[in-house]
Amino acid sequence: MNDIEIADLYQELIVDHSRRPRNYRRLENATHQAEGFNPLCGDKVKVYVDLENDVVRDISFEGEGCAISKASASLMTETIKGKSKAEVEQLFSRFRDLATGTGDGSGLGKLAVFSGLRGFPARVKCATLVWHTLRAALEQTANIVSTE
Amino acid sequence: MSALRVLKSAEFDLLQIRRDFPALHQKVHGKPLVYLDNAATTQKPKAVIDAVSQFYRSDCSNVHRAVHALSERATNAYEAARRTVQQFINARSEREIVFVRGATEAINLVMNSFVRPRMKSGGEILISVLEHHSNIVPWQLLAEQTAARLVVAPINDDGELMLDEFEQCLSSRTVFVSLAHISNALGTVLPVREIVQMAHARNIPVLIDGAQAVAHAGVDVHELDCDFYAFSGHKVFGPTGIGVLYGRENLLDEMPPYQAGGDMIRTVTFEKTTYNDLPYKFEAGTPHIAGAIGLGAALEYLKRVGIDRAGAHERGLLAYGTELLTAIPGLRMIGTAREKIGVFSFVLEGVHPHDVGTILDRDGIAVRTGHHCAQPVMERFGVPATTRASLALYNSKAELDALANGIRRLQKLFAISG
Ligand SMILES: Cc1ncc(COP(=O)(O)O)c(C=O)c1O
Numbered sequence: 001m002n003d004i005e006i007a008d009l010y011q012e013l014i015v016d017h018s019r020r021p022r023n024y025r026r027l028e029n030a031t032h033q034a035e036g037f038n039p040l041c042g043d044k045v046k047v048y049v050d051l052e053n054d055v056v057r058d059i060s061f062e063g064e065g066c067a068i069s070k071a072s073a074s075l076m077t078e079t080i081k082g083k084s085k086a087e088v089e090q091l092f093s094r095f096r097d098l099a100t101g102t103g104d105g106s107g108l109g110k111l112a113v114f115s116g117l118r119g120f121p122a123r124v125k126c127a128t129l130v131w132h133t134l135r136a137a138l139e140q141t142a143n144i145v146s147t148e
Numbered sequence: 149m150s151a152l153r154v155l156k157s158a159e160f161d162l163l164q165i166r167r168d169f170p171a172l173h174q175k176v177h178g179k180p181l182v183y184l185d186n187a188a189t190t191q192k193p194k195a196v197i198d199a200v201s202q203f204y205r206s207d208c209s210n211v212h213r214a215v216h217a218l219s220e221r222a223t224n225a226y227e228a229a230r231r232t233v234q235q236f237i238n239a240r241s242e243r244e245i246v247f248v249r250g251a252t253e254a255i256n257l258v259m260n261s262f263v264r265p266r267m268k269s270g271g272e273i274l275i276s277v278l279e280h281h282s283n284i285v286p287w288q289l290l291a292e293q294t295a296a297r298l299v300v301a302p303i304n305d306d307g308e309l310m311l312d313e314f315e316q317c318l319s320s321r322t323v324f325v326s327l328a329h330i331s332n333a334l335g336t337v338l339p340v341r342e343i344v345q346m347a348h349a350r351n352i353p354v355l356i357d358g359a360q361a362v363a364h365a366g367v368d369v370h371e372l373d374c375d376f377y378a379f380s381g382h383k384v385f386g387p388t389g390i391g392v393l394y395g396r397e398n399l400l401d402e403m404p405p406y407q408a409g410g411d412m413i414r415t416v417t418f419e420k421t422t423y424n425d426l427p428y429k430f431e432a433g434t435p436h437i438a439g440a441i442g443l444g445a446a447l448e449y450l451k452r453v454g455i456d457r458a459g460a461h462e463r464g465l466l467a468y469g470t471e472l473l474t475a476i477p478g479l480r481m482i483g484t485a486r487e488k489i490g491v492f493s494f495v496l497e498g499v500h501p502h503d504v505g506t507i508l509d510r511d512g513i514a515v516r517t518g519h520h521c522a523q524p525v526m527e528r529f530g531v532p533a534t535t536r537a538s539l540a541l542y543n544s545k546a547e548l549d550a551l552a553n554g555i556r557r558l559q560k561l562f563a564i565s566g
Pocket residue numbers: 187188249250251252253280282283328330331332357358359360380521
């Protein structure tokens with residue numbers, strides 16, 4: 001294995017969240033929800049949000065995908081709980097910058113663990129799909145978002 | 149001494165063969181490339197690269213058009229490639245060899261020019277669960293447009309087509325049968341000879357999609373007795389963008405053209421156009437001349453190596469790799485047919501194929517992950533995707549060792565918090 005880069009990507013926190021994703025369930029009282037799909041690899045994710053006064057009171061997800069997509073969804077839900085829509089937007093743009101190697105991950109907390117993605121451009125979409133899906137849910141613009 | 153030499157030349161010299169393929173000798177992420185994605189496309193031997201390069205360096209010209217020397221050389225080389233294909237698959241005549249873009253275009257050609265005119269409402273097209281999307285979607289399209297029905301023959305848990313069940317799918321409504329020779333997702337070799345006999349007993353014509361077969365098994369369309377046979381050059385060590393449709397001459401003869409343009413006509417007036425002879429009737433426009441020449445060189449190369457010797461080598465690797473991989477805890481092999489070629493499609497407990505692909509890539513190991521353009525196969529086995537390692541004649545046991553080691557190490561990575 002090209003150990004350094006691989007270890008950078010699959011950090012212990014990521015592997016842990018991929019194996020035991022948090023907030024992995026259906027949210028019965030969701031006010032907003034959306035589905036995301038990556039036709040290239042078949043990753044699927046569904047995000048449920050309970051939004052009150054533009055603040056995420058609760059959030060959960062379900063889906064199927066690789067370790068990166070599962071861990072990203074799991075860590076995202078942990079981070080987003082209690083945040084306002086504006087804060088979600090800010091976190092998303094920082095997260096995207098981190099994943100594509102243009103940002104340093106500051107202000108991202110635990111999500112900074114995805115810094116290893118910069119060495120794997122083909123895997124950026126795995127991590128961002130759930131974010132796009134969350135934004136779609138909050139906007140309720142489309143029910144199914146696609147990475148393509 | 150000379151007797152020894154003769155013996156040697158009849159052997160399968162893996163080192164020499166590997167030297168014939170320049171792309172194999174490179175490092176990827178600092179590791180020697182282990183290319184195990186041959187079902188997607190194969191690497192090219194120098195003989196093919198040189199033939200294509202020779203055409204562009206000195207013979208580049210259009211074919212069938214001019215009287216000048218270059219055009220004559222190009223035409224000769226293009227038609228020589230057609231003869232090579234004809235002999236390689238044992239077709240009766242060069243008129244039965246149509247150059248197309250690949251297996252996909254060959255299937256679409258048959259769908260449009262042969263099956264569509266015969267299709268009636270309520271008619272049926274019979275395929276199998278094992279098909280590549282390119283042998284599913286054209287028929288779905290036709291079924292939608294003609295109110296016909298797509299019938300899908302089942303497979304068993306080993307990924308084998310069951311002949312009894314297949315026969316039950318044939319009926320008086322069946323208009324056409326289109327089946328893979330070898331499954332790209334699982335490596336299963338289908339009993340195509342028996343299938344053709346069953347269909348012909350009911351006067352139903354058959355297309356065999358040989359995209360995965362030509363590089364791994366001797367193909368004899370005469371003995372198979374199929375009506376059409378389709379394959380792609382790039383999966384048999386030739387260039388991309390070139391492929392072959394074999395069709396029985398009497399059938400091709402009665403079919404209308406697929407595309408219209410230059411080269412496929414004899415005379416054109418605004419009142420009436422008469423079509424060219426076979427196979428040109430189906431080769432509208434300037435063809436992929438360099439591609440055809442490259443494909444000819446690829447088949448000549450394969451003939452020199454010996455398809456039987458290559459097949460024996462690959463069977464050895466298949467047995468070795470099967471033992472090696474099935475010994476890995478948590479690895480489930482998908483596709484365990486008795487008759488199969490060197491395709492290892494598998495899932496690992498607790499590790500998604502996408503992650504397997506990324507991690508193996510950093511080891512220099514190229515495998516395919518995903519649904520392999522065969523989503524119904526994935527569904528049949530209840531998995532969203534698999535990791536697939538697929539062999540060609542230049543692969544080695546050492547490469548399979550590297551694969552197995554890579555898998556064991558990535559399993560450790562994913563076990564850290566377990
Ligand atoms: C069994 C089978 N049929 C058809 C095709 C389509 O070939 P092409 O994309 O070269 O047209 C493939 C390619 O993956 C294949 O494996």
